[in-house]
Amino acid sequence: MSERLLVFERVTDDGSAERTYLVRDDEGVVLETGGAGARLPPGAVEAVMRRYGRPLDDSVALSGAAMPLGDGRRLVHLRYRPRYDVIAKDYLVLELPSEAPLAELSTSVVAALTHLARAAQR
Numbered sequence: 001m002s003e004r005l006l007v008f009e010r011v012t013d014d015g016s017a018e019r020t021y022l023v024r025d026d027e028g029v030v031l032e033t034g035g036a037g038a039r040l041p042p043g044a045v046e047a048v049m050r051r052y053g054r055p056l057d058d059s060v061a062l063s064g065a066a067m068p069l070g071d072g073r074r075l076v077h078l079r080y081r082p083r084y085d086v087i088a089k090d091y092l093v094l095e096l097p098s099e100a101p102l103a104e105l106s107t108s109v110v111a112a113l114t115h116l117a118r119a120a121q122r
Contacts, residue, residue, distance in 0.1 A: 004032075005067035005077060007092060008110040020110055022075065024067055031110075031117045038117035045075060048112045049094035053102030056093055062101060072097035077106070 008020040022045065023030040023037065029045055030037040046069070056062065066076040074095045081088035090106040 003067050005065055005075060007075075007077060008090070008106050022067060022113075024069065029069075031113050033114075038121055040113060040117050041120050044113060044116045045069060046073065046094065048109055048116070049075075049092070049102045049104065052108055052112065053092075053094060053104040055100040056103040060103075062093060062095070066095075069094075076101075078103065 003024045005022045005024075006019055007022050010018050012018050018034055020031065020033045023032050027039070028042055029040045031040055032038075060078075060080060062076055062078065064077045064079065066074050068074045076093040076095060078091040078093050079088045080091055091103045092106045092109045093101050093103045095101045
């Protein structure tokens with residue numbers, strides 16, 4: 001069984017879309033970009049979210065695609081546009097049992113996870 005969550009997308013220099021996914025399978029979590037994947041160290045997603053995430057404001061409705069991480073934890077992709085912004089931004093939100101959800105820009109989370117995935121491959 002595997003589950004997949006779109007966590008980041010960008011337009012490349014040639015104009016094509018490049019998408020980054022987190023894929024959860026029986027062995028853990030894989031960071032997949034452009035069809036190539038790298039397995040993340042155990043606990044990497046939660047560690048990155050605890051390091052960079054901040055408590056989600058109670059007024060923000062948590063909706064969007066989600067991926068369970070086990071033990072009552074789940075990662076949610078949230079597209080949010082505050083009243084004062086023109087363009088919505090993508091966030092990743094870690095929901096934890098009996099704790100406030102932690103939110104961070106998906107760009108920052110994916111950058112940190114990419115670094116950890118590369119280091120784990122060495």
